[in-house]
Amino acid sequence: MYTPAHFAASPEALKALLTQNNAANLVTMSPEGLLATLLPFVYDPSVGEHGALQAHMARNNPQWSLPVSGEALMILQGADAYISPSWYASKAEHGRVVPTWNYSTAHAYGELIIHDDAGWLATHVRRLSNQNEAGMPEPWTVDEAPERFIAGQLRAIVGVELVISRVEAKTKLSQNRAPADVDGVIAGLRARGDSASAADVERARTS
Known part of the structure; x- marks a missing residue:
């Protein structure tokens, strides 16, 4: 990933x-290709x-069963936004x-491990449901769904785990602009209703 020094992600951003x-x-x-x-x-x-990124996919998806050449890659994307020069x-x-585009992203590389057992998947x-239901x-x-129904759902998926060997991360959040320009970006994003991107720019300025 091309990452100028001023756009390198901090440990907190990663x-x-x-x-x-x-x-x-x-x-x-x-x-069969990419x-x-x-x-x-x-x-x-x-x-x-x-660490590792743990996920699952449909059993009918051929990606999990085909041999992987070299490392696997997972691309993580944070908030992104168009930045108007006005x-x-x-x-x-x-x-x-x-004009430009602000964004945060990380590329995690590593070995892909397949988990085709009900215990790991359960x-x-x-964990995945609890993480996303927390808010x-x-x-x-x-536990609210019938046990037999969940068992059937688990048989229809396969676990995939990327054991991370290296991560490249970038936060392009107006760090190369003058303070007054950054103020304008934050105000513009907020006026457009993009509070997530505005908060990212604010955090990058103070980190």
């Missing part, structure tokens, strides 16, 4: 990308040196401004 995202694209090279699937995941920091204070000063889907007024749990 942790947020790993723990606060809901899904990532799993990319593998197979004998394959990709968007998967909800749970980050488990206790696995290996850098938000920059420097536009009024000299006009030498152009623990995984419970709900009345969180749903796996």
Whole structure:
């Protein structure tokens, strides 16, 4: 990943990308070429040196059963947003401004392990559901569904776990702009209703 020094993700930003995202694209090279699937995941920091991204996919998806050539890759994406040059204070000063795009992303590389057993899958889907239901007024749990129904659902999926060997992360959040331009970006994003992107820019400025 091309990452200028001023856009390198801080340890806090990387942790947020790993723990606060809901899904990532799993990319593998197979004998049939590149394959990709968007998967909800749970980050488990206790696995290996850098942790693991644990997910599942439909059993009918051929990606899990085809041999993987080299490393597997999962692409995590944070909030992203179009940045208008009209938000920059420097536009009024000299006009030498152009549009850009702000974003946070991480590329996690590693070995892909397949889990085709009900025990691993049962623990995984419970963790995944609990993670995503945590903010709900009345969180749903796996125990609310009939046991036989859940057993049938588990037979229809296969677990995939990326044991991370390295991570490349980037937060392009207006760090290369003058303070007055950053103020304008935050105000512009908030006026557009994009509070998540505005908060990212604010965190990047103070980190």
